[in-house]
Amino acid sequence: MQVIVAEDISKKYIIDHQKAMRKSSTFRDTFSEKFKHFFGKGAQDEIEKEEFWALRDVNFTVEQGDRVGIVGHNGAGKSTLLKILSKITEPSAGKVTIKGRVASLLEVGTGFHPELTGRENIYLNGAILGMKKHEIKAAFDSIIDFAGVEKFLDTPVKRYSSGMYVRLGFAISAHLSPEILIIDEVLAVGDADFQKKCLGKMRDVSESGRTILFVSHNLAAVQSLCNRAFYFEHGQLKMQGDTTHVVNNYLSHVAKTNLEHYWETPEQGPGNDQVRFRTLRIDPDFQEGKNYIDVRTSVKVHIEFWNMLERADLNLSLHLYAFTGECIFNVGTTSQSFEKGLVTATLEIPGNFLNDGSYVISIMVVKDTSTVLFQLPEALSFEVEDHREGVTWYGKWPGYVRPQLNFQINQSEVLV
C-alpha cells in the first residue's frame, strides 16, 4: 500500500540579494526600497530578487514498510522535502498525500529547555513530538533506561554533557509510535555505542511494518538500513530505486566534480605573461569495480604549464585544503632551471591517507624559491568517500586524515 504519494511538489524561495547579508529585514529597508522604487532609481541594480527552487516537480511514492534513504549534496533539497512532509513548511506547488501518523525527528531534543530537568524535558519534548501524556508516562522508564540518565533525572539539562543530552533526546523520539518516521541526520552525533543503539532501534521500527524516511550524508548507514534510496540534485529527484544502485550512482557522480581542466593554447589558460596553465588533472587509481574515490584510493595530481620566461628557476607549491578551509598540507617541488616551454609535474597522494570529505587544491608557481609568479586558488577539487570494513560504527570518522598506521595490540598476560 502506498503511504506517501508526492505529486509535482515544488518549493520556491525568493532570495533578496541586497539583504542577503542580514538575517532579517527591518521596516526601514522595506520603506527605503519602496521609496527608491517609486522614484525609479536603483531598483534594478540594488534589489535583485531571485527565485530559488529548493525543490522542483518532485514525484515519488513510498510503500508501507519502506525504509527510504535520501542522499544528495548540501542544498539539494533533502531537508526541504522533509520539512514539507512534516508540515513545517508548505510547498509552493504540488500535493502530497500521507496516510498515517507522522513523527519527524529533524533534530535531537527539539524544544529542550536548558533550565528544566531531565524529567520535565521528557514530558515537554514528548508533547512537542506529539505524544500524549499517558503515552509518555507508559514509556518513561524505558526512556530513561535507554538514555542511561536515571541519576540525572532531576538535574537541569544545561548541566548535562552533550552526550547525555543527545541520548535523552533520541530516547524520547525512539519511543514514538508513528506509522511513518522521518529522520534527518541524527547519527552525526553521539558515540559508537549510542549509534549502534539508534540503528538497532530504527531497524526494530521498520520491522514492525512502519515506514522510515532517512536523510543522511553517511552512505554506509543508508546502505545498511534502507531498502530504497532517493538521490536529489539541485532540487530534483534525480534517481530512485534500489539503495546500492542509487548510492553508487550518486558516488560516481560526486567524483566527477572538478577533476580535470585542459586549455589548448596559452592564450586560453589561466596565468599571466610569465606562466600559463595547460593541464590540471586528478587521476584516481580506483578500487576494483568502483568509479569514485574513497579513503583507500590513491590519486595522482598532474600539472602542466607553459613557461614563457627565458631560463628561469621555478618550483611548484601545492596546498590541499579541506572544504571547510583548513590547510591539510603544503608540498613543494625542488627548484630547477627551465627553458621556455612546457613543464609537467606529478604529485601522488597515497590511499589510506585522507579522511572522507571534500578537498580543494591550490597551486602556485614560484620563481627563485621566493617570488610567486602566479597562484591558482581553486585549481581542482575532489571528494573522498567513506569506506569501512569490519566496523559496526557509522558516525563521522573524526580527523582530517585517516592514515593506516602500524598500531599493534596484543594480549600480554592471561589472568587465570
Add this chain to the structure above:
Amino acid sequence: MKFSDEVVIEAGHGAKNYWKDLWKNRELLWILSKRDLSVRYKQTAIGAAWAVLRPFATTVVMVFVFSKIARLKGDEGIPYPLMVLAGITIWNLFANTFTQISHSILINSNLVTKTYFPRLIMPLSSVIVGFIDFLISLFLYAVIAIWYQHPPNWQIILLPVFVLLSLFAALSFGLIFAVMNVRFRDIGQLIPFLVQIGFYVCPIAYSGKLVEANHDVWWYDIYYLNPLVSIIDGFKWCLLGDGAFFKIEHLYSAMGIIALTLGISIYYFRKEENSFVDYI
C-alpha cells in the same frame, strides 16, 4: 496496520482539520505554559515572590507620585491606592499577555523550524501564562482590599467578563504583532514603547471621571476608541463598587472593536502561519 488519519499537503491550503488539531494538541498548550511559568523564576533567590512584588512596587510608586506629588484624587469613597492597584492589575493582565503573545513565535523559533503543530498554540499558551500571573496579582489586590476594609459589591460577579475581554483584546492585537515580529524585528523594539504609552493613556492612575469632565473636547471620541479604556473602567467598577466611574455605553463600542480586530488578526495569523519558518 490501521491508519489513524490521512493528510493532504497542498500549496495554499492550510491544514484541513486545523481546529481539531488545535484541540488534539491541548496537552502541548498546557505543557508549554507550564514550561514558561516554571522557567521564569529558576535561579532567582525569591522565586515566585516576584510575581507579587512587581505589581506591588509599581503601585507604591504610582500612589506616591500621583497622590502625594500630583495630588490626584480618586473617586468618592474609594481609597486612591486601591483604585490604582485595581487599574494596574487589569492593565498588567493586558500588557503582559499582549507582550508575550507578540514574542511567542520568535521565542519558540526552535520549535517552529523543527516541528509541526497548529501555531496558534504558542500565542494561546502566552494567554494562559498571562492569566496565571493575573490570578496572583488579584490575590494581592484582595489582601490589600481587606487591609482597607473595602469589600466589593454585587458587581464582582461581572469581573470574569472584563478579564475575558482584556484577554481577547491582548490576543487580537498580539496576534498581529506576533506575525509581523517574525518578519520585522522592529516590532520587538516597538512593543515596550507602546505598552508604556498605553499605561498613561488608559485610566489607571487616574479616574475616568477626569476624562468625562472633558467630554466636549475634540479628543474625547478618539480617547474612547481605545477599547482598553472601558475595560479598565469596568474592571475597577467591579472591584471597587458603585462609587467607581463606569459608563456602560463605552463598553459596546469597545466590544465591537475587539471582535472586529480579533477576527482580522486570526485570519491574518492563519494566512501567514505556514510561512513563519521561511522568514524566522
